[in-house]
Amino acid sequence: MPHPGWAAFSFDGIGTSWEISTPGTLDGGQRRRLLDVVEEYDAAWSRFRTDSTVALAAREPGRFRMPEGAGALGRLYRVLYRLTDGAMTPLIGGSLEQLGYGPGYSLRSRGIPLxxxxxxxxxDWQDAAVTTTAPVVLDVGAAGKGQLADLLAAELRSQGVSEHFIDASGDLLNSGPAPVSVGLEHPYDPGRAIGMISLGEGALCASAANRRAWGDGLHHVLDGTTGTPVRTVVATWTLAGNAMTADALATALFFVSGKALEQDFEFSWLTVFSDGSAAYSAGFEGVLFE
Known part of the structure; x- marks a missing residue:
């Protein structure tokens, strides 16, 4: 529990576990409205359910209306698509399915990377309208969990719950002002930490090659230009004012340097490379263990 004495509301959503901590216990109506936010997001963006909007786009081209926040999500992806020369893309879903990470979770590659x-x-992504000219498998997982955390925080604020802490399976959003000490998980040993950081108001997100890994060296962070897993980076952490940005930048660090991303985004960061070295921003106020 991030704050002693706070109440916790735990649930599963978009394929992962969540815990929302608040000073008082949320009533049934408040919890239902939060779960409605989760369901609306999942019904639009999940590529693991046959009735989602994304699943429809995978079957046939067309013009699709997406829910609240789609415009901000599309603009963020477009910037990162440009900054990574196409390596980070919302069109990565087909590449993931080619390597076995799709509905049914076969975790068996269909052949060479795609x-x-x-x-x-x-x-063509214009605000909430997504138009495709061919069947495509959209996957916004690099930023979606963070965006959903932001949407849940907005729902809590609309209910008058200004103080809250959201834990989306390790991606964290703190409404402040009390800081929370967080361990930075070792990329090769989930039972150990490589450091600590104090999270004040804002978001801390991470991405690691050991999460959602399968087969012989396969994991979920793929280079969109080749369809192959990134080998040079093993883990990243980002601190930003909102969880969607922090979540997306944690993935972008697998493709470009933090210094390059700082030209367009205000955030702090830590990158751990496969050779054991690390790089971090001047504003990353964590402590790395020896």
Missing amino acids: AAPRWDDVL
């Missing part, structure tokens, strides 16, 4: 289609060839 590059994602080029954005401008198949996708």
